[in-house]
Amino acid sequence: MxxxxxxxxxxxxxxxxxxxxxxxxxxxxxxxxARFGVRIVEKRVLGDDEKEIAAAIGxxxxxxxxxVVTGGLGPTADDVTRAAVxxxxxxxxxxxxxxxxxxxxxxxxxxxxxxxxxxxxALAVPGARLLRNxxxxxxxxxxxxxxxxxxxxxxxxxxxxxxxxxxxxxxxxARNPEARRLTRTLxxxxxxxxxxxxxxxxxxxxxxxxxxxxxxxxxxxxLVLAAAGDEERAAGRLDEMEAAFSGILGxxxxxxxxxxxxxxxxxxxxxxxxTLATAESCTGGLVGKLLTDIPGASDVYSGGVxxxxxxxxERLLGVRAATLSEYGAVSDVTARDMAExxxxxxxxxxxxxxxxxxxxxxxxxxKPVGLVYWAAAGPRGTWHRSAVFPGDxxxxxxxxxxxxxxxxxxxxxxxxxx
Amino acid sequence: MxxxxxxxxxxxxxxxxxxxxxxxxxxxxxxxxARFGVRIVEKRVLGDDEKEIAAAIGxxxxxxxxxVVTGGLGPTADDVTRAAVxxxxxxxxxxxxxxxxxxxxxxxxxxxxxxxxxxxxALAVPGARLLRNxxxxxxxxxxxxxxxxxxxxxxxxxxxxxxxxxxxxxxxxARNPEARRLTRTLxxxxxxxxxxxxxxxxxxxxxxxxxxxxxxxxxxxxLVLAAAGDEERAAGRLDEMEAAFSGILGxxxxxxxxxxxxxxxxxxxxxxxxTLATAESCTGGLVGKLLTDIPGASDVYSGGVxxxxxxxxERLLGVRAATLSEYGAVSDVTARDMAExxxxxxxxxxxxxxxxxxxxxxxxxxKPVGLVYWAAAGPRGTWHRSAVFPGDxxxxxxxxxxxxxxxxxxxxxxxxxx
Numbered sequence: 001m002x003x004x005x006x007x008x009x010x011x012x013x014x015x016x017x018x019x020x021x022x023x024x025x026x027x028x029x030x031x032x033x034a035r036f037g038v039r040i041v042e043k044r045v046l047g048d049d050e051k052e053i054a055a056a057i058g059x060x061x062x063x064x065x066x067x068v069v070t071g072g073l074g075p076t077a078d079d080v081t082r083a084a085v086x087x088x089x090x091x092x093x094x095x096x097x098x099x100x101x102x103x104x105x106x107x108x109x110x111x112x113x114x115x116x117x118x119x120x121x122a123l124a125v126p127g128a129r130l131l132r133n134x135x136x137x138x139x140x141x142x143x144x145x146x147x148x149x150x151x152x153x154x155x156x157x158x159x160x161x162x163x164x165x166x167x168x169x170x171x172x173x174a175r176n177p178e179a180r181r182l183t184r185t186l187x188x189x190x191x192x193x194x195x196x197x198x199x200x201x202x203x204x205x206x207x208x209x210x211x212x213x214x215x216x217x218x219x220x221x222x223l224v225l226a227a228a229g230d231e232e233r234a235a236g237r238l239d240e241m242e243a244a245f246s247g248i249l250g251x252x253x254x255x256x257x258x259x260x261x262x263x264x265x266x267x268x269x270x271x272x273x274x275t276l277a278t279a280e281s282c283t284g285g286l287v288g289k290l291l292t293d294i295p296g297a298s299d300v301y302s303g304g305v306x307x308x309x310x311x312x313x314e315r316l317l318g319v320r321a322a323t324l325s326e327y328g329a330v331s332d333v334t335a336r337d338m339a340e341x342x343x344x345x346x347x348x349x350x351x352x353x354x355x356x357x358x359x360x361x362x363x364x365x366x367k368p369v370g371l372v373y374w375a376a377a378g379p380r381g382t383w384h385r386s387a388v389f390p391g392d393x394x395x396x397x398x399x400x401x402x403x404x405x406x407x408x409x410x411x412x413x414x415x416x417x418x
Numbered sequence: 419m420x421x422x423x424x425x426x427x428x429x430x431x432x433x434x435x436x437x438x439x440x441x442x443x444x445x446x447x448x449x450x451x452a453r454f455g456v457r458i459v460e461k462r463v464l465g466d467d468e469k470e471i472a473a474a475i476g477x478x479x480x481x482x483x484x485x486v487v488t489g490g491l492g493p494t495a496d497d498v499t500r501a502a503v504x505x506x507x508x509x510x511x512x513x514x515x516x517x518x519x520x521x522x523x524x525x526x527x528x529x530x531x532x533x534x535x536x537x538x539x540a541l542a543v544p545g546a547r548l549l550r551n552x553x554x555x556x557x558x559x560x561x562x563x564x565x566x567x568x569x570x571x572x573x574x575x576x577x578x579x580x581x582x583x584x585x586x587x588x589x590x591x592a593r594n595p596e597a598r599r600l601t602r603t604l605x606x607x608x609x610x611x612x613x614x615x616x617x618x619x620x621x622x623x624x625x626x627x628x629x630x631x632x633x634x635x636x637x638x639x640x641l642v643l644a645a646a647g648d649e650e651r652a653a654g655r656l657d658e659m660e661a662a663f664s665g666i667l668g669x670x671x672x673x674x675x676x677x678x679x680x681x682x683x684x685x686x687x688x689x690x691x692x693t694l695a696t697a698e699s700c701t702g703g704l705v706g707k708l709l710t711d712i713p714g715a716s717d718v719y720s721g722g723v724x725x726x727x728x729x730x731x732e733r734l735l736g737v738r739a740a741t742l743s744e745y746g747a748v749s750d751v752t753a754r755d756m757a758e759x760x761x762x763x764x765x766x767x768x769x770x771x772x773x774x775x776x777x778x779x780x781x782x783x784x785k786p787v788g789l790v791y792w793a794a795a796g797p798r799g800t801w802h803r804s805a806v807f808p809g810d811x812x813x814x815x816x817x818x819x820x821x822x823x824x825x826x827x828x829x830x831x832x833x834x835x836x
Contacts, residue, residue, distance in 0.1 A: 017458045019449035022440050031437035040435045043463040197494065213433055284710025288703025288724040295778055295811060303730040306706040308721035312764055346730055360713055392576060393713055
C-alpha cells in the first residue's frame with residue numbers, strides 16, 4: 001500500500017465563508033494526521049458549489065496523498081459534496097442499500113419515520129467504502145483513488161471525529177506503519193523573537209528548518225520542535241533538539257510543554273510550598289485572571305489588589321503619599337511599594353507589583369504610553385524592571401503581565417541557586 | 419472602475435496548517451467586505467511555499483474580482499509572500515526606497531538600528547501601491563491586476579486590520595458606490611438564547627430571517643440586525659428593526675452597538691459621576707480585567723480585591739470569620755459581605771462581589787461546580803443572585819463575570835427610575 005506523506009483538507013459550507021464561523025475540524029484532522037507523520041500542506045474552504053468542490057478535490061488529489069473533505073453531506077438541496085465527489089472521479093452516484101438501512105434505523109431509534117429527503121444521504125460513489133454514522137445520520141465515505149486516499153466526513157465535529165478515529169486512523173496506521181511525527185514546545189520568556197532567531201538560527205541547519213517553528217506573542221515566544229520517524233527515534237531526536245536549544249536559551253527557557261508563564265510559576269511555587277499575591281495597576285486584574293485560569297491556582301495564589309486609583313494604592317497597599325507625589329504612580333518606587341505592600345497585606349511569600357500607562361491616552365513626553373514598571377518582592381529583597389512596550393492597549397497589558405511573571409520566575413531561579 | 423462582487427482569501431503560514439492556530443483574519447475580512455456587498459467564495463490556507471502561493475493567487479484571480487493575501491511578509495527566509503506575488507504576476511521584486519525609510523523609521527522610534535535582514539521587507543512588486551505599516555514593520559501592497567484587485571497584508575491581525583480599513587475600504591467604496599449592507603448589534607443580557615429566540619421569532623418574518631443573527635456567549639446574547647440598500651434606506655430600516663426588537667426586549671436590552679457589559683456600565687456610571695470597586699473570588703480578576711480592557715476605565719473603576727483565600731476575604735474585605743465558618747466562602751452572605759466590604763474599603767459608590775466554584779474540582783453534592791453567588795452593594799442597599807452555570811472553568815468564570823455586571827446594570831436602572 002502506498003505511504004501517505006502529504007494531505008489537503010477541504011471544508012464545505014457557505015456558513016464557513018462568512019464573518020462568524022471558522023472550520024475548526026482541520027485542527028483535529030491535523031493533530032490526528034501528525035501522529036502518522038502526515039503533514040497538511042493546504043486547506044480550502046468552499047461554498048456549497050458542486051463544480052468548485054469537484055475541481056478542488058481533483059486538483060488536490062493531483063498534489064497530495066490524502067484529501068479529507070468535511071461537510072455538505074446532509075439531505076438538503078445545498079448539500080452537494082456527494083455529487084461533487086462523483087463528478088471529481090467521473091462516476092455516477094448510486095443508491096446504497098446498506099446506507100439506507102442505517103439511516104432508516106437511526107430514525108427508528110427515535111421512533112420516527114425517515115423523511116423522503118433522506119434518500120439523498122444513501123447515495124454513494126461506486127467503489128467507496130461507506131462509513132456508518134452512529135452520532136448522526138449522514139454516512140461518510142472512504143475511497144482509494146489510484147493508491148491515494150479520499151476521505152469524506154460530515155461537518156459536525158463529533159460525527160467527523162468518530163469517522164476520523166474509527167475509519168481513517170486504521171488506514172493511516174496500515175499505510176504508514178513506522179512513521180510518527182512528535183512535537184515538543186519550548187516556552188521562552190524575556191527575549192523577543194528576532195533575538196531568539198539570531199541565537200538559534202545555526203541549529204536550524206542541524207535539525208532542519210521545517211522542524212522548528214517560532215510563534216511569538218507579547219512577552220513570550222514558543223519554539224515548536226518536531227521530529228519524524230518511529231516513536232522511539234523521534235522522541236530521542238526531540239531530546240537531542242531540546243538539549244541543544246536549551247543549552248543556548250539558558251535561563252530564558254521558561255518551560256517545556258507548558259501552557260504559559262502562569263503554569264510555570266504555579267508549578268514551581270507549589271513545589272516549593274510558597275505563595276504569591278499581586279498588586280496590579282495598568283493590568284487591572286489581568287495577572288490574577290491569567291493565574292486563576294489554571295485549576296488549582298489557590299494552592300499558590302492568595303489573591304491581590306487591583307489598585308486602579310491612587311487612593312487604593314495608599315489605603316490598600318500602603319504606598320506612601322510622598323512616593324506618589326514625588327515619583328508619580330508610574331515609577332519604579334511605586335512598583336516596589338506595591339509589590340512589598342501586597343506581600344505584607346496578604347502575608348504571602350512573594351508580591352508582584354505592576355504600574356504603567358496602557359494607553360491610548362495618558363502618555364506624556366517623559367512617560368509615554370507603553371511605559372511600565374514592575375517589581376517582585378520576596379523574602380530576600382525586591383527586584384524591579386521597566387520597559388516601553390509597543391502595540392495597543394491590549395498588547396501593552398499582555399506584555400506587562402508576562403514581563404512581571406517572568407521577573408518573578410527569574411528571581412525564583414536566583415533563590416533556588418543559593 | 420470595475421465593480422467587486424466576489425472575493426477569495428489566501429492565508430499564508432505553515433503554523434496555520436498545524437493543530438493549534440486558525441486563520442482568523444478571514445472573519446474580519448468577510449465582515450468588512452460584506453459592508454460593500456462583496457462575498458467571499460473561497461478561502462485557502464497555504465504553507466510558506468512560493469510556488470504554491472503564486473499558483474493559488476493566479477488561480478483565484480481568474481475566478482474572483484478581489485484576492486486578499488495575508489501573512490508571509492516578515493523579514494525571514496520563510497516569508498515568501500512578496501516573491502510569490504511577483505511570480506504570480508510575472509514581475510521581478512525591486513527595492514522600494516520609501517518602504518525602506520518607513521522600516522528604518524520604525525526601528526529608530528524604538529532607538530534601534532534596522533537589522534540587515536529587514537531589507538527584504540522593503541522589496542516591492544513593480545506597479546504595487548505600498549501600504550505603510552504604523553503598527554508593525556512589514557508594509558502591505560495593493561495592486562490592480564487587469565481591473566481586479568490584489569491586496570497583500572501582514573498576517574498580524576492588528577496590522578492587517580489597519581490596512582484593510584485604511585487602504586482597501588476606500589478602494590471598495592470607490593468601486594461599489596451604491597452597494598451597502600449595514601448592521602446594528604443589540605446586546606442582550608440576563609436571558610438565554612432560546613428564550614430570546616422565542617420572544618423575537620415573529621419579527622423574523624417581518625424583517626426577513628436572513629437579516630437577524632443570534633450570537634450567544636456565556637451571559638450575553640447579541641442580536642445582529644442587517645439591512646441592505648443605499649445608506650439612508652438601510653439606516654432607516656435598521657432604526658425600524660431596532661425599535662421593534664427593543665420594544666420586546668425591554669430591560670433585557672443592555673446596549674446598542676456596545677462591545678459588552680463593561681462598556682455599558684462604564685458609560686452609564688461615568689454619566690452619573692459614580693464609581694465602582696470589585697471583590698472577586700472565583701473570577702480571580704476577570705471582572706477587573708474586562709473593565710480595564712476599556713480605555714478610560716479609571717474615571718469609574720477604583721479597583722478591587724482578588725480574594726482568592728479566606729484570609730484575604732477577612733483581612734482585605736472585612737468578611738466576618740463567622741460568616742465564612744457558618745455559611746461558607748461560597749454563599750450569598752459572603753458575596754454580600756464582599757460587595758459591601760470592597761465598597762467601603764475603596765470608598766466607591768458601588769461594590770460588586772463574586773464567589774463560586776469554577777471547577778473542575780472543589781464541587782460537592784450540596785455546592786456543585788458552577789454554583790456562583792454575586793452581589794451588588796450601592797447607596798440604597800445590597801442585591802444578590804445565584805445560579806449554577808454550565809460548561810468548563812472558562813465558561814463558568816465568564817458567565818459569573820457577565821451575571822455580576824448585569825446585576826449591577828439592572829440595579830443602576832432601578833436607581834435611575836426613582
